[in-house]
Amino acid sequence: ETGVTQSPTHLIKTRGQQVTLRCSSQSGHNTVSWYQQALGQGPQFIFQYYREEENGRGNFPPRFSGLQFPNYSSELNVNALELDDSALYLCASSLKGVADTQYFGPGTRLTVL
Amino acid sequence: GENVEQHPSTLSVQEGDSAVIKCTYSDSASNYFPWYKQELGKRPQLIIDIRSNVGEKKDQRIAVTLNKTAKHFSLHITETQPEDSAVYFCAASIGTDKLIFGTGTRLQVFP
Numbered sequence: 001e002t003g004v005t006q007s008p009t010h011l012i013k014t015r016g017q018q019v020t021l022r023c024s025s026q027s028g029h030n031t032v033s034w035y036q037q038a039l040g041q042g043p044q045f046i047f048q049y050y051r052e053e054e055n056g057r058g059n060f061p062p063r064f065s066g067l068q069f070p071n072y073s074s075e076l077n078v079n080a081l082e083l084d085d086s087a088l089y090l091c092a093s094s095l096k097g098v099a100d101t102q103y104f105g106p107g108t109r110l111t112v113l
Numbered sequence: 114g115e116n117v118e119q120h121p122s123t124l125s126v127q128e129g130d131s132a133v134i135k136c137t138y139s140d141s142a143s144n145y146f147p148w149y150k151q152e153l154g155k156r157p158q159l160i161i162d163i164r165s166n167v168g169e170k171k172d173q174r175i176a177v178t179l180n181k182t183a184k185h186f187s188l189h190i191t192e193t194q195p196e197d198s199a200v201y202f203c204a205a206s207i208g209t210d211k212l213i214f215g216t217g218t219r220l221q222v223f224p
Contacts, residue, residue, distance in 0.1 A: 033212065042119075042202050042214035043157065056210025090156065099145040099206045104156040 004093050004105035012111045013081050021076040021108045025093030031055075032074040033102060034066060037088040049074055050097065078110075086112045115140055115207050119215030126193050127223055134218045136203035137185040145206035146179060146186050151217075152199045160201075161188070193222045 005024045013019050025032050031050045035043035045058035049068035063079040072093070078085055088109050092102035116139040126132050138146075144165040149157035163170045163177045163186065170177050174193075179186040186205075190197055203215040 035214075040217075042204075042217050045211050045213060048210050050210075056208070058211065097209050099209060101147070101159055101162065102212065103159070104149075106156050 004091060004103050006089075006091055006105035006108050008108060009106070010109045010111075012113065014113050015081055015083060017081050017112075018077065018079045019081060019110060021078075021089050021091075021110070023074045023076070023091035023093075023105055025072045025074070025091075026103050029093035029095055029103075030072050031094045031097050031100070032068055032072065033092045033094070034074070034076045035090045035092065036060075036085075037090055037107070039087070043090055046076065048097070055097070081112045083112050086110060115211070115213050117203060117205050117213045117215045119203050119218060121218060122216065123219045123221070125221045125223065128193060128195060130193055132188075132190045132193050132197070132220055132222075134188045134201055134203070134220075135185060136187070136205070136215050137183075138205040138213075139184070140205065140207050141181075141184065143184075143205040143207060145212075146177070147204050147212075148177060148188050149202045149204065149214075150199045151202065157202060190220075193220075195222050195224050198222045 033048040034046040037043045047057040048055045052068045065077045068074045088107045090107045092104045094100040094102045118137045147162035151157045176189040200217045
């Protein structure tokens with residue numbers, strides 16, 4: 001059984017650019033949730049994907065979008081980057097939604113200059 | 114709105130003492146309450162969780178209690194050890210598609 005992996009580990013972008021972050025879910029898990037964790041804060045729910053469909057969204061603007069692929073891996077895309085988007089982006093996979101044990105990946109540290 | 118409040122923000126205890134962290138949630142329909150431990154620079158790790166049909170759950174030195182009427186739940190760590198030092202987050206499910214986290218408690222256990 002493989003754990004949740006994310007790539008890249010670190011990323012530096014400038015304001016206005018676009019970024020794509022990737023997540024591979026744990027073997028057998030069909031649900032992926034994405035979170036933004038600012039320094040010293042708790043993870044903030046961005047959205048969840050279940051069987052390739054967005055299945056719930058937090059209070060994030062439309063420039064945060066995502067995809068889930070048939071193998072249940074997922075991407076988080078952020079357009080028109082702002083300085084406040086600098087954070088640790090975590091994905092978590094589970095068997096059936098957020099009310100099931102979620103296993104987190106190591107995160108991608110995004111810095112926007 | 115959807116909210117989880119967590120207290121205290123920092124907690125310092127002597128090795129061997131107990132530590133208690135408390136959370137309050139806003140959505141009476143929340144039915145899943147996990148606790149995560151996050152060490153510096155690492156991913157959150159689930160340490161214990163509880164569902165709304167259970168009032169208390171224990172796993173060795175860690176226990177969680179849930180009071181649905183008051184909409185609060187607590188994490189209890191007994192016989193604390195220096196390796197328990199980390200940031201602890203509570204969370205509550207909102208419907209079937211969101212998990213809202215508290216703001217975290219930094220626990221320091223002094224030898």
